Amino acid sequence: MRPDRDWRNVIPLHGPGSERRQADGTLPPDDLWNPARIVDEAPAPLRSLVLDLLGAMGVDQAAVEEIRRSLDLTDPSPGEPEQMGAAVSVLRAAVERAAVLGASPEITRIRHDCLDAACVAWADDTLERQATAQRRFLRDVSHDIRSPLNSILFLADALRSRHSGDLNSVQSRQVDVLFMASVTLVKLVNDLIDFSHLDSDADIQVASSPFSVESVVDDVQSLMGPLLAYHEVSFDVRRRETNPRKGDSQILNRVLLNLVSNAVQALGEGGKVRLEVWDGPTGTLEVSVTDNGAGADIDRIQAALRAALVGEALTVTEGWTHGLGLSISARLVAAAGGTLDAEAGETGGTRLLLSLPFGVL
Known part of the structure; x- marks a missing residue:
């Protein structure tokens, strides 16, 4: 935390009127929820994620970028579930702290609802990224496997067609097994490649x-x-x-x-x-x-x-x-x-x- 920095000058939250203090010198209840202060008070490894969640909750994106520049934060990474859970806990605590210090029940409920929606959006985005990575890996590996399999299939077909000479009955049966196993594997690899492309009907x-x-x-x-x-x-x-x-x-x-x-x-x-x-x-x-x-x-x-x-x-x-x-x-x-x-x-x-x-x- 940096107590010497005036965070209210870094990011006004509710327009010019939010810069005022009350007669007793305290912040008005609505100003108790200050994104810049919340981010700065968060543990250093969580600041980018907390800021990302604040943006998902509806904080103006220009304000989010100003906070990012002020704190010299890197672009937010997707985050692991454990890190995201800790970041959500930081924001839950901030919402409740603002409620204790005077934020209205309606404002508190809205903030919790916005945080819930941000968590759902993060979960959906994480699942989509994981699925995309899995499909890409599946497609790349399948392509790598298909080339040598096609060579095996070509050679097996040449053997069973007697292009390389006659075969006895045992060899013929063995080559047939090799050929059909190759056909099955090539079909499986082709199916894997097709399946990796079928993300949606579109x-x-x-x-x-x-x-x-x-x-x-x-x-x-x-x-x-x-x-x-x-x-x-x-x-x-x-x-x-x-x-x-x-x-x-x-x-x-x-x-x-x-x-x-x-x-x-x-x-x-x-x-x-x-x-x-x-x-x-x-x-x-x-x-x-x-x-x-x-x-x-x-x-x-x-x-x-x-x-x-x-x-x-x-x-x-x-x-x-x-x-x-x-x-x-x-x-x-x-x-x-x-x-x-x-x-x-x-x-x-x-x-x-x-x-x-x-x-x-």
């Missing part, structure tokens, strides 16, 4: 261009070929819709790949996956992906899909492989104005239902 650009649903389905069937063969799962496609549509074919392609991939990986050898496409009653594009597995807890899947829409990661539910792919699918579908739901299959297993507002041309 970040998802939804196109509106003519496309062929049949071409999208054919692409999915072709891309899923190696995975289906490796797991020895049959894939049945039933098209009841062949009209060109207007919408985002990339979203449809990505969602179908994720749903079919999840279904295949949830099954053992001899499993079956069925993809159906048809016109909805209001011109929407309707799609279902059904497997003949043991089934899953539908309530948990639906709860997980709802959680994905508010930014929570999906958890693994027994009987169905969720992973990040389904979480990304839920966000993409919602951004496109559609819905993604789950139900039990008619003869067992799990059925995912996709509805998209991609109208017929």
Whole structure:
């Protein structure tokens, strides 16, 4: 504390009239709340945070900067929870001290309310900074991992294609395992990168261009070929819709790949996956992906899909492989104005239902 400094000359709080003293030489009750004095009396490590909170409580920003210059304070740092708690305690004590010395109950209540609001804003800002840092770290690490994984995938594909010579049956099986493990890891890394970008629906650009649903389905069937063969799962496609549509074919392609991939990986050898496409009653594009597995807890899947829409990661539910792919699918579908739901299959297993507002041309 610096008792020799006249803080009332550093920052008048209520206009020119706040410079007055009462007849007995004491400060008027309203002048007992002096931000400059509060900051100066705070422990040195907390002064920047206390000043930052005062600004959030409504103290004029020009006054805040004047105090910062007068006390030669650095710009406020985000602060750890323990430091912020101590800074809040300093301000709580200052509010109560002013109340004891004459500040009105109404003014005291308003100051406490403003401090509460400043604490909430700080907490929200801290959570957002942490989430941003986590997403950035996840994206950077995923990019670093993807390059060597792509090299492994390329070499594994070359080996299984016999470009480097013939393989015996044992080697062939080993290379198949290596190839599918590489495919799975590359997909996971791609999902991590996509998930790190999906902060909100506003970040998802939804196109509106003519496309062929049949071409999208054919692409999915072709891309899923190696995975289906490796797991020895049959894939049945039933098209009841062949009209060109207007919408985002990339979203449809990505969602179908994720749903079919999840279904295949949830099954053992001899499993079956069925993809159906048809016109909805209001011109929407309707799609279902059904497997003949043991089934899953539908309530948990639906709860997980709802959680994905508010930014929570999906958890693994027994009987169905969720992973990040389904979480990304839920966000993409919602951004496109559609819905993604789950139900039990008619003869067992799990059925995912996709509805998209991609109208017929």
